[in-house]
Amino acid sequence: MALRIKSKEAKAIINSLSGGVVPRIGVQHITVGRKLEIESFTSALEDVKNGHSMCKFWIGDFGSGKSFMLHLMNTVATKQKFVVSNADFTPENRLYSNDGKAVALYSAIMDNIAIQTKPEGGALPSLLDKWIEKEMLSVATENDISIIEVRNKDYLPKIQSKLVETVNKVTETGGFDFGVVILKYYEGHINGDEFLKRSALKWLKGEYGTKTEARQDLGVREIINDSNYYDMLKNFTRLFVGIGYSGFMINLDEAINLYKISTSTSRAKNYEKLLSIFNDCFQGKIENLFMNFAGTKEFLENERRGLFSYNALKTRLETNKFETKEFRDYSQPVIKLQPLDHNEIFVLLRKLKEVYDFNYETNIGVDDEDIRMYMEDMFNKPGADEFLTPREVIRDFLNILSLLRQNPTANKSDLISNIEIADERPKNLDIDSIEEF
Incomplete structure (x- = not known):
């Protein structure tokens, strides 16, 4: 063949x-093995599409195929009309910090957003443009006018009202400024103002360093920072679903870098944040979000520095005690990848x-x-x-x-x-x- x-x-x-x-x-062209892992993932993806959320840990030795698995899952998820993103933990990117390292992880996630028609990342502007055009078409249909005529400034309030209606449905914490920035992006889109569009994208991607700069460019009071970035990820999850996607899947690789955090207090804070995400997914506090973490066995099971050093995570992530090499449980949160x-x-x-x-x-x-x-x-x-x-x-x-x-x-x-x-x-x-x- x-x-x-x-x-x-x-x-x-x-x-x-x-x-x-x-x-x-x-990666789908060179995939071998992993049939059962993919079947389990596809089943979980269907649950997330139906309104649940999921958190999975892909554990394996160096070179065992963790990163490959994440990219393969991207291919499967985008075909199911998910928005996906990949980012790596590094010494400068982590889940919790008070010096910009958490918002740096958020920015990496937003930079790498991908959809089926743009699988290599950088798809956030395309998603926003598609949503705006969809709302403009809706207004045109409701008013029985052409898609060209709806761009007239007379219809600006109606389109803004549509956008605000969607934003109000999908945002919680930080929703006001999020909505203002979305409208600024729309203004830039409709008026051909590239500076305004770039400024709005800069805010949405967490790239403003000071509130003063953001206020000068966009007239907003807040910026995305270490303390609110996760709320923004949840806002984006709801927004993507609101504009017609199945959900948002975020893959975070190289989790050994959380294990390597030198101070026990900072490491525990990161594990506490991870626990919060895990609980949100399994307690139904957020819908249509799929979080994947990839790391080594040491990152998971080391009881001094790994996830098992944080008892609340250990009790949630311990392997099914009845599992054997012959009989695997792929439905549990932790999937151990065999070479x-x-x-x-x-x-x-x-x-x-x-x-x-x-x-x-x-x-x-x-x-x-x-x-x-x-x-x-x-x-x-x-x-x-x-x-x-x-x-x-x-x-x-x-x-x-x-x-x-x-x-x-x-x-x-x-x-x-x-x-x-x-x-x-x-x-x-x-x-x-x-x-x-």
Whole structure:
């Protein structure tokens, strides 16, 4: 069967995986395994679409496919008409802070908003424009006029009234300023005032540093900050549903960076915020929101610094005690991702060879037997059991394909035998050497 993939997706797959990162688009073309995880996720997605909310933790070792899973879920969710966004926890991005690090996470989420027609992110302006055009069409229909005529300033109050009506339905905390900024965006949209549109977007994305600057540009009293950003995420969730989407899915990766917060008080505050989000989702305090967190087993289970150090989270996130390797419970909040087995990696490499040939319009002389030889050599090298990850297997395989494409006379066997295994796992902090406050 011919490969059905877009050129843009093929290039994203090859370029990203060659650089050791997960592609933002096209991951569905190279997915192997994870059938039960995806079925469980799809079922949960349906519940969220029907008005529930969900919070999931995707736990696995370094290189086990956590980030890949999040991007695959994006593809599934956008096809179900969800708005999605991905962001990473970093030393400068976290759930709770009083020095701008929480609103920095919010800004990253807003920057990366994606929909099916704009899967690479940056879709917030498109969503707002689409909503405004929808309300303008509604006013035009109600008044039996053309979509061109409705742009006349005489109909401005009617359209503003429609926008305010929606905003009032979907906002709670911070709703007044949120509504004012939305109307400012509309004014910029209808009048072609790009500065006003950019200013409104800047406010909505949490990029204003001072209230004075925001008041000068937009006439609002407040800005989005560390203390109210989560309320704004909930406002946006309701807004997206109000304009016709199924819900809002937010994926937060690299949660080990919460574990690495050096002060116990600050770390506990972040876990307390995470608990608040978890409770909101499972107690029905917010509808149509799907939160996913990806991290290592250490981040989850370490009882000194991990989520299990916070007892209220530990009691909620402990694994079903009846679960075994044979009988898994994919409905629980924590999903532990098992590494791909050798057969699944073989299928993955074969798919990657096909995508690589498509991307470069070539047919490199690497067959199934060559892939088997490559895998045998890789997995039998010293250190493979301890250090080798799917990420390294994939990247080295693509590097060999790249050399063979550019140097057709190169010897495949020599290239494979020269590969060395290195420990690519991130160096975690030595928790015993960190002073606790």
